[in-house]
Amino acid sequence: MKRISDFFQVTQLSKKARDDDKKEEESSEDKLDNEQSTSQPREKRQFQVKWLTDDRFKNCGDNATYQSERSAEDFQEAISTVIENNLKRKLASANFVSLMCDESDDIATKKKLKYREILTNIFYHFKHSSLRTTNLAKIEEVLHDKQMKIKEVHSVRWFAFYSALQAIFHTWSSLVTYFEQEQQVEKGGVAKGIHTQITQFEFVAVTYLLMDIIPILTNLSLSFQKENIDISMIQPLVQSALNQLKNLLDNDGKYMQEFKAAINETNMKLEFRNHSVAITKNKQTHINNIRKDFVQGVIEQIKRRFPHDDTSVISAMAILGLKGVEFINKCELADHGKTELMLLCTQYGTEITDRADVSPVCDNSALQQEWELLKTLVIQQKYPTENIFVLWKILFKHHRQELKNIIKLAELALIAPLQTADCERGFSTQNEIKTADRNRLSANRLSVLMRIAMNKV
Secondary structure, three states: OOOEOOOOOOOOOOHHHHHHHHHHHHHOOOOOOOOOOOOOOOOOOOOOEOOOOOOOOHHHOOOOOOOOHHHHHHHHHHHHHHHHHHHHHHHHHOOOOOOOOOOOOOOHHHHOOOHHHHHHHHHHHHHOOHHHHHHHHHHHHHHOOOOOOOOOOOOOOHHHHHHHHHHHHHHHHHHHHHHHHHHHHHOOHHHHHHHHHHOEHHHHHHHHHHHHHHHHHHHHHHHHOOOOOOHHHHHHHHHHHHHHHHHOOOOOOHHHHHHHHHOEEEOOEEEEOOEEEEOOOOHHHHHHHHHHHHHHHHHHHHHHHOOHHHHHHHHHHHHHHOOOHHHOOHHHHOOOOHHHHHHHHHHHOOOOOOOOOOOOOOOHHHHHHHHHHHHHHHHHOOOOOOOHHHHHHHHHHHOOOOOHHHHHHHHHHHHOOOOOHHHHHHHHHHHHHOOHHHOOOOHHHHHHHHHHHHOOO
16 A cells, blocks of 8 residues: 555545544553544554654654555545545635536538548557557657657547647658558458558548648637636637638648648659659639638637627626726726626616526626726725736735625636536546546546545645
C-alpha cells in the first residue's frame, strides 16, 4: 500500500474505525485528555500515516504504520465523506446552483467529406503493427518529414480531429511512399486501396483546405475548455470564429495557397511533392463547392449552438466584468451598461407568469441604483477589471450589503455553465482510475477515488 502522506489530515473516520478506536481508548491507561483518540487496534490492522500534530497521538509513536487494505479503504471513505459534506454545505448555503450536462452530438458536416473514413483506415492499418510503424518512421527520416504518430479520428472532438489531420498533413509524402512499397509486397489489397485514396486530388486538396479551417474551430473549442472562462469573452470568441470562417467561403487560406502554388500540371498529369496525383474532372470547381458546403455547414452549426436569443442574456452579463470602465468619459459613463442592465432586469427581476412559486431574483429599482454605485466604486477604488472572478471576489468581501441585488446577478453570471469541459475532466479522471488492470473496482469505490482526485486532496 502506498504511503499516505502527511498532507492528509483526516478529520473524520468511518463508523467501524471510530468504534474500534473507542474500545482501544477505554482500555488504554494513558488516555488523551478531552480528545477522541484515533489510536489503532494494534493486533487488528496497521496503517502508514504521519500526523501533522506531534502531540496528538502520543501512544502511536512518531510514525505509526498501517498496512491493511481495509484500513486504506477506511481512510479513503473518511476523506471522501469530508469532501462530500463540504460540497453539500456549500450547495445548501448557495443562492443559485447551475447544472452542467455533457452531450455527444455528432458533427454531421464532417461526415459529408468521406474524409474521416480514409483517416480511420490509415490509423487501423498502423495501430496493431509495430513493424509497419517502424517502416513508416524510417521513410519519414529519409524524406525529412516530421515524425508524427498517426492519430485516430473522433467524430465529436475537433481537437482530436485536428491532431489526426496534422499527422496526415506532415507525413503525406512518407505515407504515399510507404503504401507504394507496401502494395508491391502485398500484391494489392488494403495498401493499394489506401494508396489510391490518398493520391486523389480531392483528398490532398481537402487536407490543405481543412488545415485552414479546423484550427479556427480547435482554438474556439480550447477557449471554452478553460476552467474559469471569462463570460465577457464568449461573444467576441464566437464572432471572431464566424468572421474567419466567412472569409474562407470565397478566399483561399494560407495552406490552400501553398497547395495551389506547389502543384504542377503537365500533359494532363498532376504532380505534388514529387508524387503523381489523380486528376479529377472540374477539380477546381469541385473543391470550391466542397469548401463552400463545409464552411457554410460549420457556420450554421455554430449559430445553432450559440443562438442570438440565448446568448443575448449571457452577453448582457458581460457588463458585470466592467472591463474598460475606467477609460469611459463622464458624459458616457451614466449611460454605460443601461441597455444590458434592462435586459437582465427583464430576465431576473420580473415574476415568471407560469411559475407562481418563483419570485424575482432581484429588485429592479434597487438594481439600477446599485449599478451606478458599482461603476463609481470600481473607478474610484481602482478595483481590477481584468478578471471578472477576481473583481467580484473583492466586491463580495467589501461591499456585500451595498450591492446585494447586483451581487445576485454576478453569482448567476459566474456559475453559468458555458462549457462542458468539467464533465470531460470527470470522464478523464474516471479513465485514469479505472484502468484495464483495475476493472473490478466497484461503483462506490470508484466514486470515492474520483471525489478525492477531482478535489485535489
